[in-house]
Amino acid sequence: MSDKNVTLVTGAGGFIGGWLAETLYLKGGTQVRAGVHSWPGATRPARFPMDIVLCDMMNLQQVNQSMDGVKCVIHCARGADHEIAQGARNLLEAASRHGVERFVHVSTTEVFGNQTGKIDDTFPCQSMGDPYGDGKIEAEEICREYNRKGLPVVIIRPPIVYGPFSKIFTVNIASKLMSGNWGLYQGVADGICNLVYASDLVSGIIQASKCKAAIGETFILNGHELITWNQYFQKFNNALGLPELKVFKSETLKLTTTIKEPIRSIMKYMRYRFEHQLKSIAAKQRQARQIMKFVENRMKTTPRVHDLHLFGRQVTYQDDKARDILGYQPTVTLEEGLRLSAHWLEQVGLVNSLQTTRSDYPKVELISNPL
Amino acid sequence: MSNVIPKSNPVSNSTPRIAIIGCGAITQSYYLPALARNPAVLINTTLVDNEETQLQKLAQSYKVKRTCKDYRQILDEVDGVILALPTALHSSIGVECLSRGIHVLCEKPLAENAVKARLMVEAAKKSGALLAANYLGRITPHFLQVRQFLAEQSFGRLLSINYMVGEVFNWPTISGFYFKDDKSSRGILRDRGAHVVDHICWWLGGKPRLISSVNDSFGGSEAVAEVNFEYQGCAGQIRLNWFVDIPSRFIVECEQATIEGEVYDYHRLWIKKSGRTSEIQLKSVTKTQIDIADKIITNFLDGIRYGEQPIIPGEDVLNSIEFVDECYQNATRFNMPWYSFAEVQNV
Numbered sequence: 001m002s003d004k005n006v007t008l009v010t011g012a013g014g015f016i017g018g019w020l021a022e023t024l025y026l027k028g029g030t031q032v033r034a035g036v037h038s039w040p041g042a043t044r045p046a047r048f049p050m051d052i053v054l055c056d057m058m059n060l061q062q063v064n065q066s067m068d069g070v071k072c073v074i075h076c077a078r079g080a081d082h083e084i085a086q087g088a089r090n091l092l093e094a095a096s097r098h099g100v101e102r103f104v105h106v107s108t109t110e111v112f113g114n115q116t117g118k119i120d121d122t123f124p125c126q127s128m129g130d131p132y133g134d135g136k137i138e139a140e141e142i143c144r145e146y147n148r149k150g151l152p153v154v155i156i157r158p159p160i161v162y163g164p165f166s167k168i169f170t171v172n173i174a175s176k177l178m179s180g181n182w183g184l185y186q187g188v189a190d191g192i193c194n195l196v197y198a199s200d201l202v203s204g205i206i207q208a209s210k211c212k213a214a215i216g217e218t219f220i221l222n223g224h225e226l227i228t229w230n231q232y233f234q235k236f237n238n239a240l241g242l243p244e245l246k247v248f249k250s251e252t253l254k255l256t257t258t259i260k261e262p263i264r265s266i267m268k269y270m271r272y273r274f275e276h277q278l279k280s281i282a283a284k285q286r287q288a289r290q291i292m293k294f295v296e297n298r299m300k301t302t303p304r305v306h307d308l309h310l311f312g313r314q315v316t317y318q319d320d321k322a323r324d325i326l327g328y329q330p331t332v333t334l335e336e337g338l339r340l341s342a343h344w345l346e347q348v349g350l351v352n353s354l355q356t357t358r359s360d361y362p363k364v365e366l367i368s369n370p371l
Numbered sequence: 372m373s374n375v376i377p378k379s380n381p382v383s384n385s386t387p388r389i390a391i392i393g394c395g396a397i398t399q400s401y402y403l404p405a406l407a408r409n410p411a412v413l414i415n416t417t418l419v420d421n422e423e424t425q426l427q428k429l430a431q432s433y434k435v436k437r438t439c440k441d442y443r444q445i446l447d448e449v450d451g452v453i454l455a456l457p458t459a460l461h462s463s464i465g466v467e468c469l470s471r472g473i474h475v476l477c478e479k480p481l482a483e484n485a486v487k488a489r490l491m492v493e494a495a496k497k498s499g500a501l502l503a504a505n506y507l508g509r510i511t512p513h514f515l516q517v518r519q520f521l522a523e524q525s526f527g528r529l530l531s532i533n534y535m536v537g538e539v540f541n542w543p544t545i546s547g548f549y550f551k552d553d554k555s556s557r558g559i560l561r562d563r564g565a566h567v568v569d570h571i572c573w574w575l576g577g578k579p580r581l582i583s584s585v586n587d588s589f590g591g592s593e594a595v596a597e598v599n600f601e602y603q604g605c606a607g608q609i610r611l612n613w614f615v616d617i618p619s620r621f622i623v624e625c626e627q628a629t630i631e632g633e634v635y636d637y638h639r640l641w642i643k644k645s646g647r648t649s650e651i652q653l654k655s656v657t658k659t660q661i662d663i664a665d666k667i668i669t670n671f672l673d674g675i676r677y678g679e680q681p682i683i684p685g686e687d688v689l690n691s692i693e694f695v696d697e698c699y700q701n702a703t704r705f706n707m708p709w710y711s712f713a714e715v716q717n718v
Contacts, residue, residue: 026589026710039547043540043613046550046558049590054547164709171615199709283658340709347587347705348595348612349537 004071004101007209008033010055010091011077013041015166016106016158019198020074020205021045027206035066037077044165057087060094067098072209074104084135085142092146092153102152104209105143107136109159109194109220109317114309120318121157121218140218147216154208155218158201159194159317163337164344166198174345177237177245179301187250188303189229189311196223197337200330207326219322224330224337229311232334239338240351254308261305267295386411387675392442392464393455394420394429396543397478402453403433405664412672417445425545446471451501451675453668454478457548458556462487465502469494474501476671480565481685483556485693492686501674503681504688507663508566509573511637512653517623517630521574526644527626532574532607534567536634537617540594550592558592559611560698567609568598568698569691574623575602578690584698587705595705598698 007024011017012034021034025048034045035055042052055066057077067073073095079087088105095103110133112119113126125137140155147153162169176182204221208214227235237245270278282289303311322328332340345351389412391398398418406413417437420426430438439445442452442464451474454461462482465475469491481504482488495502508514521529540559548554549562560568572578579600586593594613601607619634628644637658640651657663666682673679 022710039544039550040541042547042550043592043594046555046592047588047594052547052550165614199711344707344709345615347707348615349535349610349617350615 004069006031006033006051006068006070007072007074008035008055008066008070010035010057010066010073010075012036012045012052013043014076014078015168016161016198016201016205017074017076018044018165019163019202020076021050022048023199023202023206025050030072033066033070035077037079057090058083060090063090063094064098067094067100070095070098070100072102072104073100074106074205074209076106081131081135084132085138088139089142092142092151096146096149096151100151102154102209102215103143103146104154104156104205105139106205107140107155107157107218108133109157111137111140111157112315112317114313116314118316118318119220121220121321144216152215154214154216156205156208157218157220157317158196159220159222161196161198161201163198163341166341169195170341170345171350173233173236174240174341174350176301177233177240177242178351179297180243181298181301182233183246183248184230184233185248185250185253185303185308185311186230188248188253188308189233191229191311191313192316193227193229193232193311194222194315194317195227195232195334195337196221196330197332197334200224200332204322204326204328204330207328208322211326213325217321217325219326219328220317220319221322221328222317222319222330224333226316227334235334236338236341239335239342240345241342253303257303257305257308260299260302263295264299264304267299386415387450387672388415388417388448389451389453389672389675390417390419390439390442390445390449391453391455392419393457393460393478394418394422394425395455395545398453398455399429400543401660401664402455402668403429404661405668407433408661408665409668409672412668417449419445422545446473449473451476451671453671457546457554458483458561459548459554462491465491466494469498469500469502472498472500474503474671474675475685476503476505476667476681477685479504479506479569479688480556480561480695481688481692483561485689485696488685488689488692492689495685501671501681502685503667503671503674504683504685505664505667506566506569506683506688507660507667508570509683510657510663510666512655512657513632513637513640514570516640516651516653517621517632518574520625520630521623522576525625526628526630526642529575529605529623529625531605531624532571532621533624534571534608534621535610535617536563536567536619537610537612537615538563538619539616540613555592557699558586558588558596559594559613560586560596560598560695563613564596564598564609564611564695564698565691567611568694569688570621571600571607571609572690572694573687575605577602578694579605579607581694581697581701584702585705586702587707588702589704593702596698596702597705600694 007030009017009021012021013036021032025032033051035053036042037056045052053066054062056062111125113128115126127134143153143155201221282292418430418435419439419442421440426438452468454477461477468475579602582599584598586596596611598609621632623630628642631641638653642649670682
């Protein structure tokens, strides 16, 4: 038994990594080292007086330095899609050389691709040609390779994770709901939304980092209850205290979403190619600025084709193995998770932000400023 | 002090010799692009940083010939310095320069607390050197216009100020000093809040009385903060966050009208009066942050050359620094029920 007691959390500036670093710090019992890709990512862990280090998983020097005295690595960093596999390899290699006693790799249920039905950890991975999912599949393979070499590795597959600090499934969904453009999508968003609240997931990951029987295993960690995506939108909308959601029919939605897709692609290209020119036009012309804002807002607050696929997927990720082996037991109900999410959104100012009083611009006055 | 050449008097019409001490993100993205508009000054500029790679990178990009790793080596050779260092270093190096009669343009915040800021102001007074502060919001057209409306009481008595800034922190800090225990002078309130509190003190013409200060720090640099204040019957609230992008704006309510502005839309204000909203477009040559930097630097160089007073003298920002100090001294932690561990109570 070594006297090392440092837990390195990679991606500690991110959503899950941030939750892990904070939880480990608050619970005590281990010295937390928060690894961040670059300094701006330290915003969240730096609220705690914890050890923060630069740990870009593609930077071998930083990876090696981060491993000094580390007993356990919890790898939450994502990086660019094309870096997922190599980044995991770099960390696993360094962990092996430093005699790390446990390596927990946070993967995703996206490795199952588009498979439907009740899926557990015995199901094979399915490549969808999506760089993120494929990167995660390859990273899992590398984890197993290092486990065979003697590094004690555990793989965790979370589904949809929500809660305070979540950009994708909390901030973005709240913004869409608040826009008034989002709604309930009959016959489209009736797929299963496998939601797990952040602190439940983190508890499971910590259990996996300690449980001896977990070594070499892969675990799905799902949430407290199963609901559809439409139910998620409805319940989140209620938690935010917003007006009733509009109901969209599937035929119309599919058509408008398909029509909008090429517009999205053109906008993305224009933004990438002519960002400077567009900004310049927007700065000079009020109407152009308003049109750009309107179109951008519409695109952000209406579903994409990719979203429709996700919202319609009839799949349930089974976490019985985690419950049996790890003693995993999610405790946060959806109602409670959404209440906490809404509270956080209010605290950061997304909900109850300063509302503008201007709805029209009847009069324009010019004032020359000496500067 | 016998061999010190006081530089408090104008140095003649020749091009001032300046040094930029600190070659991090602010020098790279703000000071050097602005200085590049004035090649005669740039050629006489020395870049100083103890991080050699970054130093050489910037020197090559901007064709600056003189570089130095230790600022002490160039103090006899310059008329003025731009301090673009981690905040905790402003005061000690600033006082050293000012005491030697070297003019100082200091990046915001002027210092990590009011005591240290005052040392700089005193050193400047004693030597006669200029101490200018880069609080750029003071020369953006819309903030200036609000100040003018309030000073002239254009819409009657001031009733309230609400100011909200929310942006995911993405400043490309190279040293990461914001987040390092030994170098940080704390989080968003000291950094982004330095501008916000300065605008408010400047608009009010004095330091407000703190009502409450809450943030999310567990002993480190806070990323979310809320401050409530009062000043001569005007109630105010500041809300800041580094986690979520939200529309950053201010609403200034007066007896006869409400003034609204977007923090990053320098040339427009909206006035709501008698149920109607009108847009004011502000004509100004100041369009970008580099234009602002250019003005601040030109003013600093004119101060060195012709004795012109700084647009933003260091002394003028003491109120805001004192107020931020009070916010920290009286801060309590937000109720954050998502940290539902018993251990939280002990942190």
